Each structure stands twice: as C-alpha cells, then as structure tokens.
Amino acid sequence: MLMKEYRVCMPLTVEEYRIGQLYMISKHSCEQSGGGEGVEVVTNEAQIHPRHGPGQLTEKRIYLNSKLPSWAKAIVPRFFYVTEKSWNFYPHTITEYSVSFLPRFSIRIETRFENNNGDNSNAFGDTPTPAENVTFLDILSDPIPEKHYKESEDLSRWQSRKTGRGPLQRGWRDDHTPIMCSYKRVQCSFEVYGFQTRTEQFIHRNIRDILLVGHRQAVAWIDEWHGLSLEEVREYEQTMQEKTNSKVKASQNSAGLLAAPRPAYSRSISVSDERSLQRMGVTMAALPDPSTSSAPSSPSHLQTTHE
Numbered sequence: 001m002l003m004k005e006y007r008v009c010m011p012l013t014v015e016e017y018r019i020g021q022l023y024m025i026s027k028h029s030c031e032q033s034g035g036g037e038g039v040e041v042v043t044n045e046a047q048i049h050p051r052h053g054p055g056q057l058t059e060k061r062i063y064l065n066s067k068l069p070s071w072a073k074a075i076v077p078r079f080f081y082v083t084e085k086s087w088n089f090y091p092h093t094i095t096e097y098s099v100s101f102l103p104r105f106s107i108r109i110e111t112r113f114e115n116n117n118g119d120n121s122n123a124f125g126d127t128p129t130p131a132e133n134v135t136f137l138d139i140l141s142d143p144i145p146e147k148h149y150k151e152s153e154d155l156s157r158w159q160s161r162k163t164g165r166g167p168l169q170r171g172w173r174d175d176h177t178p179i180m181c182s183y184k185r186v187q188c189s190f191e192v193y194g195f196q197t198r199t200e201q202f203i204h205r206n207i208r209d210i211l212l213v214g215h216r217q218a219v220a221w222i223d224e225w226h227g228l229s230l231e232e233v234r235e236y237e238q239t240m241q242e243k244t245n246s247k248v249k250a251s252q253n254s255a256g257l258l259a260a261p262r263p264a265y266s267r268s269i270s271v272s273d274e275r276s277l278q279r280m281g282v283t284m285a286a287l288p289d290p291s292t293s294s295a296p297s298s299p300s301h302l303q304t305t306h307e
Helices: 014-031 196-220 230-254 274-279
Strands: 002-010 038-049 053-063 082-089 092-099 102-114 134-137 180-190 266-270 301-305
Touching: 002 196, 014 038, 014 102, 014 180, 014 196, 014 230, 038 082, 038 230, 102 196, 134 196, 180 196
Parallel strands: 002 134
Antiparallel strands: 002 180, 038 053, 053 082, 082 092, 092 102, 102 180, 266 301
16 A cells, blocks of 8 residues: 655635635536546535534545556446545545445545644644655646646736735745645555556556646635635535536436446456456566565456446
C-alpha cells in the first residue's frame, strides 16, 4: 500500500471553503460529464456517524473508461465505473473508492481543513506522516495537464471582484491573509502481482492533478459562490446533480451502453500466467522477473466479474 500526504493551501478561510468545495465539486462534475462518462450521484443525504456525529453521506458512480491507460484497459470491462463513498463531517472528511470486480483495489482519502499555511506536522492527530511522504502542492505554480488549463483559472491572473483577492504571486503561501490548508492523507492499494507498483503510481499521479485542478477552480470561481449560505449551495448542488445524472444517462443511452446486454459470467485470470497476460495485451517485459521478486510464490488472481 502506497501512502502519501498532500497539503494544498488556498487564499480562503476554512468556513469559506466549506461553501466553495460543495460548489466546485458540483460544477466540475457536471462539466466533466458526457460522452457516456462522468459522475452519477446515487446517494446524497444527511447521516449521523457514531464517532464523528452529524454529517453528509454521498455515494457516486464515476464512469471513466476512456481515461485509463492502454495497459489498464486490457483488464477492465467496457461497463466500468468506480464507486465513491464520502462522509463529510466538515472540517473532516473521509472518501473511499472501490471497484466491484477488483476486490484488491482501494483508495482511501482522509482530509482535514485548518486555517494555517500547511505547517501542522500532525494534522490528523495520530502518527505524523514521514517527511519524505509529504508533498506540498502549489495551486499557483505547480504544472497541470495542458487539457485542464484555462486562462480564467490561472491564479497569476485571477482577481476577485467580491473579495478583492488576487492575483497570487510567488511565495504567496508565506504571507497571504486569509490562508487555509487542505491536508489529505491518501492510501491506495492494488495488490495484484505485476501491476501493484505501476497502478499505485498511476493513481497518485492522477490524484495530484485532480487536487491541483479542483483547488484552483474553487479559488478562481470564488465570485460565483462567495456569499452563498449552506442551504443555498445545497440547493445548487441538488440542481447540478440532477443535471449531471441526466447528462450521463442520456449519453450512455445514445451510445447504446445501457441497452446493450452485459455478459453474465465471471472469469478469473492468473496474472502470473504468460498466456493469460498475452490475451490481456500485456507483455512479460512489462512485468518484473518473478525469480528476483520478493512476492509470494502462489499466484494472485484478478477477479473480473461483469455485472
């Protein structure tokens, strides 16, 4: 299991970001939905947690087959989605990701929001994350994929009419007021021999990009959400969820994905068997030499069940 802690600072207060986060996630999900892919909201309801108290439980299905690398598509069925379950006990949230046909795949993200510049070495109050596993992400200067760049979201050019904040300048994290930090402890695991390291590294690269883009947008869109009450942003969230769900289902129907019959069988592929790997489109050169690996001698199996 690969664990890292990401720290992302923003020129906001924790209370402001509570509104901005809900607005940003709803708008971003709708923008990214279409063509048979996107985010479908299954559940979004208030819930009382026995440990953390009152909060919000959200369950989503994230359709993203075309965003996978070619080596991953070889083992993923066409009808593919990731289940996201999130418990929001602001300023503390827990989000878990799973895939039904990959029981050895999991991602867990625990988040704490604090009004500081990321200088808390133990934001989670248990065992501090080793320094080598902590990464600061700068929403101003860290690069993002070119396809996600928008001049209107470039914080070196951003100026908020409502708050007078911006543009950000190099070193802004040291003296900007207000400032807050999103501490995210990310644990990802894909315990399948020959795929574990590659998959976990791929996951962390994508999480890094998602965190940078999302937090940039929350700041850049501040004039759209600043001043909204929690009730008002929840109404906006509900409206956007309905719109997003409709876009996902409509595009899937037009592509014939929902109407197409799904194979009613399950198969087990041994990822230590060369012929199985070749059928999956993976060459042995892409995998470590078993004779030099410390992995268990018994083969791991990848269960791929079409539902």
